[in-house]
Amino acid sequence: MYISKKEIQVSYADTDMMGIIYHANYLKWFELGRTQLIEDVGYSYAEMEKSGYCAPVLKIEITYKKPIRYGERVMVETWIEENHGLKTTYGYHVVNGEGDLCAFGTTRHAVVRKDNFKPVQFMKYFPGWFQKYEEIKKK
Amino acid sequence: MYISKKEIQVSYADTDMMGIIYHANYLKWFELGRTQLIEDVGYSYAEMEKSGYCAPVLKIEITYKKPIRYGERVMVETWIEENHGLKTTYGYHVVNGEGDLCAFGTTRHAVVRKDNFKPVQFMKYFPGWFQKYEEIKKK
Amino acid sequence: MYISKKEIQVSYADTDMMGIIYHANYLKWFELGRTQLIEDVGYSYAEMEKSGYCAPVLKIEITYKKPIRYGERVMVETWIEENHGLKTTYGYHVVNGEGDLCAFGTTRHAVVRKDNFKPVQFMKYFPGWFQKYEEIKKK
């Protein structure tokens, strides 16, 4: 299984009045992690969109273990949890500068046409990309 | 079971280049729905914080069924899915102006001290509030 | 001069670790105020976009007088500060529940084609809307 690593730019804007990172902002970090994994294996989400397709989120699960504060280093580790013809699930670990697992989760995606949001077969429309995910996915 | 209803102010800022609402923003809507439910039953999250406690998110699940576009009306329906001494789970429906169920999910929370994030018994520290949730929760 | 009033849904997500609303979020409130003014005079920004045009921000000025905290009521007052053939400037007051002026500012906009971002004459492409702004603008 290949695990992509992405260091995150944590912004003061991401904090809330509890003095920690607001929970919804972790989903932006998942997005950055996912985008990095795609680049690591030689593809580009921006290029997918230019070709008329996009990959909206169908389902998210996230568990928060330890709050993250402004000034901490944050790393997102991303892998392919599952890969099917119509749906791909990414797995994530959010790790702080001490190596503590602060949160973990998954996001499930489909590939759809940008103009009508109708799902298409990832396997058929992006065969090289799909095949790459087969190779690196969690066994 | 009591269901709180909250109409959401959808902002252009919440959209993304797919032309739909960016998925992480639904979590802000869940927050607004949850806050409304709390007010509906006579309490105030802001007052909880002033008294030295807060209720961070422990776990989120959300499933997206239908994209929401700028200009659509959005309603969040919120209820108490589960209520235990240490953890409360809220349930949510996101509904558009045509009454379509666009997304649904849950968020699980604990009550903790603001100064050290140590969990406390919701039941014991906010007994009236806890009891109210017992009355209105999903049976 | 017509002044539109819009009550804002303040979210916990909008706070930062100073315990106040993060400054960039006021720009989202300006957006909500501006959208309300447009609706008040009988038009719709969403409809402008459907017809192939949009109105990006060219310039912003904002002065912060008093911090706003979670739990406070927030009202945005919006008016037409200037209106020219190519550029329209909106003026804003951000007022809390006690009526204190917490921030004020302006945003300048042009109307452009969505496909190439080339500016067009607001006066010529949306003559009724432009005329309405002439009537209600600051004298």
Next chain:
Amino acid sequence: MYISKKEIQVSYADTDMMGIIYHANYLKWFELGRTQLIEDVGYSYAEMEKSGYCAPVLKIEITYKKPIRYGERVMVETWIEENHGLKTTYGYHVVNGEGDLCAFGTTRHAVVRKDNFKPVQFMKYFPGWFQKYEEIKKK
């Protein structure tokens, strides 16, 4: 004059349905640029807050010259535009991967006590930091 350079992580979350970066998000980039400049000269905003002070924004001006799209590289250049005993103004350039100036602006800040938001003399409470700004500021 010293100019700090910071490459920005542009997120899909930052886009809007115009297909460009939503204007308010540039202010988060200004924040990242400012934080980098502070680190470049040997200080830390996070440490300022730990010592009981913070530096809220008093005034912002920003002019947008050219839209930025997802997938573009973004660099923020930050410098000290003005530095007085009570107020410091940072200047910013937002530059894309082709070196185009896409936006520019300023933010003015005061140092205040975190507990009551009363302004204090930056010069007096952080003399080394203030002196450093005197050396690197725009002449």
